[in-house]
Every structure is written in C-alpha cells, then in structure tokens.
Amino acid sequence: xxxxxxxxxxxxxxxxxxxxxxxxxxxxxxxxxxxxxxxxxxxxxxxxxxxxxxxxxxxxxxxxxxxxxxxxxxxxxxxxxxxxxxxxxxxxxxxxxxxxxxxxxxxxxxxxxxxxxxxxxxxxxxxxxxxxxxxxxxxxxxxxxxxxxxxxxxxxxxxxxxxxxxxxxxxxxxxxxxxxxxxxxxxxxxxxxxxxxxxxxxxxxxxxxxxxxxxxxxxxxxxxxxxxxxxxxxxxxxxxxxxxxxxxxxxxxxxxxxxxxxxxxxxxxxxxxx
Ligand SMILES: O=C(O)CCC(=O)C(=O)O
Ligand SMILES: [Fe+2]
Numbered sequence: 001x002x003x004x005x006x007x008x009x010x011x012x013x014x015x016x017x018x019x020x021x022x023x024x025x026x027x028x029x030x031x032x033x034x035x036x037x038x039x040x041x042x043x044x045x046x047x048x049x050x051x052x053x054x055x056x057x058x059x060x061x062x063x064x065x066x067x068x069x070x071x072x073x074x075x076x077x078x079x080x081x082x083x084x085x086x087x088x089x090x091x092x093x094x095x096x097x098x099x100x101x102x103x104x105x106x107x108x109x110x111x112x113x114x115x116x117x118x119x120x121x122x123x124x125x126x127x128x129x130x131x132x133x134x135x136x137x138x139x140x141x142x143x144x145x146x147x148x149x150x151x152x153x154x155x156x157x158x159x160x161x162x163x164x165x166x167x168x169x170x171x172x173x174x175x176x177x178x179x180x181x182x183x184x185x186x187x188x189x190x191x192x193x194x195x196x197x198x199x200x201x202x203x204x205x206x207x208x209x210x211x212x213x214x215x216x217x218x219x220x221x222x223x224x225x226x227x228x229x230x231x232x233x234x235x236x237x238x239x240x241x242x243x244x245x246x247x248x249x250x251x252x253x254x255x256x257x258x259x260x261x262x263x264x265x266x267x268x269x270x271x272x273x274x
Contacts, residue, residue: 001017001030003030009209010208010227012037022055039223040123060106066079090229091230093124094229099150102253106225121212121231122230140195144186147181176203183196
C-alpha cells in the first residue's frame with residue numbers, strides 16, 4: 001500500500017490496495033494512520049460492489065443508517081445519491097449529520113457512475129482552518145457552543161463546541177457548517193449570525209481545501225470529525241443529455257468511549273431554512 005499526499009492541506013491517494021479483498025489488520029491500521037494525517041483518502045478501486053464497500057467501511061466502525069437519504073433496499077446502511085432518482089446535490093459545505101450527538105466518524109463514498117464532466121467534490125480541513133484563525137478570533141470562540149439542527153423530520157438537534165478537539169489526533173478544529181449549524185449559544189441573534197457567517201466563510205476558503213475530480217470506481221474516505229465537503233453542481237448539462245452521476249456511501253459510527261459527546265436536545269420544532 002502506497003500513500004501519496006496531495007499538494008494541499010489535506011488529502012492523499014492510496015494505491016496498491018485491492019479493496020475487493022478483505023483488509024488485514026496492518027492495512028486497517030495503516031489506513032487509520034493515513035486518515036488521521038491526511039483527513040481524506042482517495043482509493044482508485046476500479047469499482048467494488050456494495051458488499052465489498054460495506055466490508056471496507058465496517059473495518060473502521062459500525063455502519064449507520066441515515067434518517068432521510070435514499071438507501072439500497074437490500075442494504076439500508078448504504079446511501080445512494082443518483083441524479084436519475086433525485087435531482088439534488090450536496091452543493092453546500094457541510095460535515096455529515098452534525099445534528100446528531102455523535103456525528104459519524106467518517107464516510108466511504110464510491111463514484112459508481114461519473115458524469116462525463118463536472119461533479120467534482122471538495123473537502124476543507126477544519127484543523128487547517130482553525131490554525132489559520134487570528135489569535136483574537138480564537139480567543140473569542142474557544143469556549144463557545146453552537147446548536148446544530150437537521151433539515152429532516154423528526155427534527156434532531158444537538159449542541160457541539162464551536163472548536164472541537166479531535167479525539168485521536170488531539171488537534172483543534174472548527175466545527176460549524178452552513179447546513180446544520182443554526183446559532184451560537186449565548187450571543188444575540190445578530191451577533192450569532194455574523195460570527196457564524198464569518199467562521200463558515202473562513203473555514204471554506206480555498207487555501208484549506210482539496211478537490212477530487214472523480215473517475216468511476218474511485219472511493220473517498222473522509223474523517224467527518226475534522227473536514228467539510230461540498231459538490232460542484234456543474235454537471236446539469238451532462239445530465240440533460242442523459243448522463244448520470246451515481247454514488248454509494250456508507251458512514252462509520254464514532255467508536256464508543258472516544259471523545260466528548262455533544263448534548264442531544266431532540267425537539268419536534270419544524271426545521272428552519274437551511
Ligand atoms: O455527491 C458528493 O460528491 C458528496 C455527497 C455528500 O455530501 C456525502 O456523501 O455526504
Ligand atoms: Fe455529505
């Protein structure tokens with residue numbers, strides 16, 4: 001197995017690993033170490049089937065079902081994004097499911113059908129973003145907490161620190177995003193809106209990001225505790241000509257006993273605009 005870092009603050013390509021075969025313990029620890037260091041890993045797998053993808057994901061944590069996204073009928077833990085089924089794309093920066101008290105540790109996303117052009121995915125490093133903040137802003141936000149809310153029903157809400165310490169690397173990272181984070185607690189609404197907008201804009205500056213232009217069979221495995229991602233919604237012309245973009249994703253649960261839990265404040269309130 002060969003790990004080739006990208007020329008970016010995060011990201012590495014992992015070569016010489018056959019994901020059609022089960023991983024041995026050494027592979028799993030090498031991938032874990034690479035994930036901690038590079039935050040998102042790209043595997044040019046050539047294409048693996050859902051069972052192989054599940055086996056790969058399950059090596060890193062129990063797989064979760066998503067509350068709202070479409071999944072394979074026979075494998076509810078495998079989410080499907082397919083432009084032939086639904087027209088929406090995850091085009092806004094986010095970490096996955098931060099409305100949960102323990103958001104997934106990571107996700108394993110495979111490009112099954114790539115559009116002929118466009119549809120690249122971007123990741124941003126939240127540790128690089130935190131390191132890139134000025135001293136004054138760090139002082140201002142270090143002890144703040146924010147409310148995260150789902151866009152689906154029943155509404156799920158959790159409170160997380162605005163700056164989280166990664167449970168394994170010990171690095172500090174920003175933990176607010178434009179899809180789930182609704183308010184910073186203890187501030188007036190205008191102050192909370194201003195600070196949130198400022199932090200989200202800072203966190204997703206291009207200098208903290210890496211972009212992956214997919215080939216079919218590519219797999220991205222990201223650490224959801226310290227990254228955000230979004231998709232370029234620029235493949236509509238290809239879609240109109242019948243070109244699909246289809247991906248399969250599994251999300252691995254955070255391992256028990258590591259790090260602090262967020263506080264869950266489930267409510268039935270209707271979700272705000274996101
Ligand atoms: O479509 C993509 O490239 C990413 C979709 C997404 O946000 C996810 O898999 O969590
Ligand atoms: Fe996502």
